[in-house]
Amino acid sequence: MAVVTLEGVTKVFGASGRRSAAVRALDAIGLTIDDGEFFSFVGPSGCGKSTALHLIAGLETADAGTIRFDGVRVNDLEPKDRDVSLVFQSYALYPHMSVRQNVGFPLKVRRVPRREIDTAVARVAASVGIESLLDRRPRALSGGQRQRVALARALVRRPRVFLMDEPLSNLDARLRLEMRTELKRIHQASPVTTVYVTHDQEEAMTMSDRIAVMHRGQLQQCGTPAEIYRTPANCFVASFMGSPPINFFKGGFLARLLLNDVEGVVFRGLAPDGLSVGLRPEDLSVRASSSPTAKGAATGAATTGPWIPGTLRFVEDTGRERWGDVDCGGQMIRARISGSVANGRTQVGQTVAVDIVSTENIQRFDASTERRLCDEPKVS
Amino acid sequence: MTLHEGGLWGLRVSALVLVVGFAIGPIAWQLITSFKTDAALVRLPPFWPEPWTTANYEAVVQEPSLLRVLMNTLIVAGCSTACSLVLGACAAFSLSVLRIRGAQWILAGVLAVSMFPPIATVSPLYLVVRFLGLRDSLLALILLDSTFALPLGIWVMANFFRNLPPEVYAAARVDGCSVSGAFVRVVLPLSAPGLFATAILVFIFAWNEFLLALTITVTTASRTVPVAIAMFPGLHEIPWGEIAAASIVMTTPIVVLVFFFQRRIIEGLTMGSVKG
Numbered sequence: 215m216a217v218v219t220l221e222g223v224t225k226v227f228g229a230s231g232r233r234s235a236a237v238r239a240l241d242a243i244g245l246t247i248d249d250g251e252f253f254s255f256v257g258p259s260g261c262g263k264s265t266a267l268h269l270i271a272g273l274e275t276a277d278a279g280t281i282r283f284d285g286v287r288v289n290d291l292e293p294k295d296r297d298v299s300l301v302f303q304s305y306a307l308y309p310h311m312s313v314r315q316n317v318g319f320p321l322k323v324r325r326v327p328r329r330e331i332d333t334a335v336a337r338v339a340a341s342v343g344i345e346s347l348l349d350r351r352p353r354a355l356s357g358g359q360r361q362r363v364a365l366a367r368a369l370v371r372r373p374r375v376f377l378m379d380e381p382l383s384n385l386d387a388r389l390r391l392e393m394r395t396e397l398k399r400i401h402q403a404s405p406v407t408t409v410y411v412t413h414d415q416e417e418a419m420t421m422s423d424r425i426a427v428m429h430r431g432q433l434q435q436c437g438t439p440a441e442i443y444r445t446p447a448n449c450f451v452a453s454f455m456g457s458p459p460i461n462f463f464k465g466g467f468l469a470r471l472l473l474n475d476v477e478g479v480v481f482r483g484l485a486p487d488g489l490s491v492g493l494r495p496e497d498l499s500v501r502a503s504s505s506p507t508a509k510g511a512a513t514g515a516a517t518t519g520p521w522i523p524g525t526l527r528f529v530e531d532t533g534r535e536r537w538g539d540v541d542c543g544g545q546m547i548r549a550r551i552s553g554s555v556a557n558g559r560t561q562v563g564q565t566v567a568v569d570i571v572s573t574e575n576i577q578r579f580d581a582s583t584e585r586r587l588c589d590e591p592k593v594s
Numbered sequence: 595m596t597l598h599e600g601g602l603w604g605l606r607v608s609a610l611v612l613v614v615g616f617a618i619g620p621i622a623w624q625l626i627t628s629f630k631t632d633a634a635l636v637r638l639p640p641f642w643p644e645p646w647t648t649a650n651y652e653a654v655v656q657e658p659s660l661l662r663v664l665m666n667t668l669i670v671a672g673c674s675t676a677c678s679l680v681l682g683a684c685a686a687f688s689l690s691v692l693r694i695r696g697a698q699w700i701l702a703g704v705l706a707v708s709m710f711p712p713i714a715t716v717s718p719l720y721l722v723v724r725f726l727g728l729r730d731s732l733l734a735l736i737l738l739d740s741t742f743a744l745p746l747g748i749w750v751m752a753n754f755f756r757n758l759p760p761e762v763y764a765a766a767r768v769d770g771c772s773v774s775g776a777f778v779r780v781v782l783p784l785s786a787p788g789l790f791a792t793a794i795l796v797f798i799f800a801w802n803e804f805l806l807a808l809t810i811t812v813t814t815a816s817r818t819v820p821v822a823i824a825m826f827p828g829l830h831e832i833p834w835g836e837i838a839a840a841s842i843v844m845t846t847p848i849v850v851l852v853f854f855f856q857r858r859i860i861e862g863l864t865m866g867s868v869k870g
């Protein structure tokens with residue numbers, strides 16, 4: 215178990231060759247992962263998540279910055295001396311060994327007695343559900359089975375740090391949920407520092423103590439799932455975390471919202487130009503509306519809160535919830551379709567009203583820097 | 595349509611016959627010749643040996659140095675193969691998997707060195723061998739053959755190592771192997787087909803090597819197969835029949851060897867390691 219600290223860690227690929235081809239996979243990343251913490255990296259493809267894990271594992275060398283385990287600089291340590299285990303995104307099983315040998319390999323290399331290896335392999339195989347596959351070769355396994363073997367090979371040991379690169383990406387939905395629970399159980403039973411990479415934000419939200427959101431090699435925000443969701447540091451974090459994604463309003467549309475008497479709630483004294491406002495779909499609700507025009511109807515609406523008029527263009531039914539895309543004068547707004555409307559009375563093309571159900575989570579960003587604005591801005 | 599297909603089929607068959615004939619022809623000719631009597635050798639019709647005779651083979655087998663020469667060649671080829679495989683694998687590993695600065699320049703240099711015509715190096719090498727007192731010894735042949743086979747071996751194996759999934763080597767490192775541990779436990783077993791291919795190439799090269807062997811060997815103590823075959827004519831007129839029989843006898847081991855290991859080469863070992 216260890217505290218993992220990254221200080222200004224930078225990795226540039228292809229720097230020795232032509233300048234134009236250089237990729238900044240990691241750009242001055244600084245963060246601390248606490249002892250026993252379940253920490254996730256999330257971000258879109260190519261943002262540097264795998265690179266970060268490989269640097270912590272010692273498979274790549276940092277071009278700048280320091281990596282510390284428990285305060286001790288490990289930049290120059292060999293992977294084997296860092297005592298980490300890594301689930302590779304591409305599994306990286308040993309094709310010439312059986313599943314049993316694959317899983318037992320980290321122990322065998324460390325000269326653990328045969329008997330102990332056998333019990334450890336049996337235990338971890340049962341935990342990821344590959345007992346029946348132990349005598350097969352990797353080439354005789356399906357993708358999901360291979361991924362569980364890779365997971366088992368990492369879990370067979372108790373290292374200082376677990377590194378997992380999208381370890382559940384290839385499992386079916388039900389198995390993925392089971393494995394999530396199993397990983398959480400293992401982590402709770404003996405909390406080893408775990409660095410987890412996923413592009414599934416729901417997985418990150420449900421499993422992690424803290425999350426780091428990455429974009430183009432840069433750390434966007436680091437915090438608890440609630441912090442990331444409620445107080446995103448910038449537009450990117452706000453739009454990446456949350457499904458369906460957040461709605462952004464700016465420019466002319468915001469000015470029209472002003473006319474619609476919602477300024478008191480939305481703007482709190484800020485001018486609409488230079489402002490970008492984010493509203494999550496679950497804080498918006500679609501309601502059938504008879505009056506097509508906005509201005510007059512706004513004050514006379516049945517609900518007390520502010521609302522936006524529009525036309526329902528598209529309905530997405532997830533089974534549990536229904537989401538509607540509403541065209542509000544050129545701006546598309548994604549909003550939840552509430553129960554009564556969902557009973558078949560709302561049709562595509564119909565005139566509707568989008569209620570702002572909750573004003574608690576309205577996000578305000580500077581439109582040019584895309585940074586978050588303070589929650590209680592000074593009234594100008 | 596049918597005509598077209600028929601034409602295509604005919605083309606394929608004739609191409610096949612041509613290639614097979616080209617490859618097998620000389621060996622078949624040699625085989626046929628080895629069963630002819632000296633008198634039948636100089637007449638072309640009949641094509642087949644008129645009286646079949648095993649006299650040539652008897653002469654070869656009764657040749658007292660035969661076993662000695664075969665053993666010599668086996669030792670030279672075997673040891674050269676082992677040497678260049680061990681050295682070559684280590685070199686290829688560091689040049690392909692470990693990220694050594696200027697690896698491509700070193701590889702280019704290796705290739706450039708191997709382009710020297712051997713004849714240009716024979717006399718200096720002879721002087722070196724004589725200086726070391728290794729003339730007419732198997733050790734000298736082993737050393738020289740290994741050196742000459744090394745560039746080829748390095749290239750073939752470097753190519754093979756480079757095409758292994760790099761994550762597998764990385765996984766071994768994370769799982770606790772040192773660089774050499776990962777090399778021995780993971781990279782080498784995965785490269786078995788490449789190693790066998792290299793081994794066979796080097797073995798064949800060393801088995802057939804003529805120029806150096808001719809220069810360095812003096813007696814049957816270190817004479818190898820190609821030299822021995824070339825030395826056959828020494829006695830009276832050229833005994834083509836016996837040369838043919840000797841060629842057959844001495845080439846057979848290597849043909850058997852290649853057939854034996856061929857399956858291992860074709861086998862794909864890396865399947866199933868990484869995604870897609």
Ligand SMILES: Nc1ncnc2c1ncn2[C@@H]1O[C@H](COP(=O)(O)OP(=O)(O)OP(=O)(O)O)[C@@H](O)[C@H]1O
Pocket residue numbers: 227228237238239257258259260261262263264265266303413
């Ligand atoms: N060996 C390499 N050589 C050159 N560029 C690389 C190398 N490895 C990664 N990169 C680049 O670095 C960037 C980050 O890659 P990385 O694999 O860390 O992304 P990722 O966040 O894991 O993405 P994904 O979710 O698709 O796995 C990418 O732009 C990638 O092209």
Ligand SMILES: [Mg+2]
Pocket residue numbers: 263264265303379
């Ligand atoms: Mg990745």
